[in-house]
Amino acid sequence: MRADARKNRDHLLATAGTAIAEHGVDVSLRDIARRADVGLATLLRHFPTREALLDALLRTSFDELTAKAGELEAANSPEDALVSWLRDCVAWTTEYRGVTVLMAAAIEDPASALHASCVTLRAAGARLLARAQAAGAARTDIDGADLFALVAALAWLGDQPSLAPQADHLFEVVANAIVPNAGSAAPPRSGMDCADLGG
Known part of the structure; x- marks a missing residue:
């Protein structure tokens, strides 16, 4: 070029x-x-196409978030890695409003320009969840699809002006439901980091 x-x-x-x-x-x-x-x-x-533009715009973020999952997995306990990554995912999806719906559609559509990046990122999230479950740190009755739905719900809450003040508290409630000792995980952080999950 x-x-x-x-x-x-x-x-x-x-x-x-x-x-x-x-x-x-x-x-x-x-x-x-x-x-x-x-x-x-x-x-x-x-x-x-719109998807071609979004793929070019978001692919770097997807790659960074996938790499971040690997870094957290290597350097943190299973529960801390999962909760820290979830926190970053929610922050990122809040920054790009509507991206979770777009990603869910792309995962189901192999022809989508976003499909490969979304699937790779979903696998990274599912791996962190499975690691925490194997360690007995996370509840075992959820899978990556459930996790993604929770991220989407928390991102929506953060995007509602009247509910945004409760977003951090509700994240802690959800995180503690997934990982009983989530309160010991990394504190809230600002900035963009993670994004999709799945089964």
């Missing part, structure tokens, strides 16, 4: 990231193009 084309692409991705953070993953491509001060045709030359 020529330097000017890469610069334009990076500008579009940065603009899309801001627009999605403000309006969610359903923000129109036309609006993103307008914000980037380019024509819609220019945007579509780089990203012919």
Whole structure:
């Protein structure tokens, strides 16, 4: 890719990231193009579909979150690794509103541009859960699909202005339901980190 084309692409991705953070993953491509001060045709030359744009935007985050699961697994107890990763996942899905619905659809659609990244990330979350269950630290009547549903629910709560003040407390309630001694896990942190889970 020529330097000017890469610069334009990076500008579009940065603009899309801001627009999605403000309006969610359903923000129109036309609006993103307008914000980037380019024509819609220019945007579509780089990203012919919404999913292609989201894949380019989110793939780095997915890869970072997958790697983070491995780091936590290597350096933390099973329960602390699981709860820390869940906390990061909720923070990330709150930053990109609507992403959990998008990811759930992509996991079920092998033709989706997001499918491979979502499946890999889901496997990382499921592995942390299975490790905690094998250690007797997490309840065994849930699977990765349940875990993903809980992350989606907590992300939704965090995105509701009237409920946001309760989000941290409700996360602790859910975490303690999954991992009885979750209170000893890593404290809340800010910033983006994790994202999907699954069976």
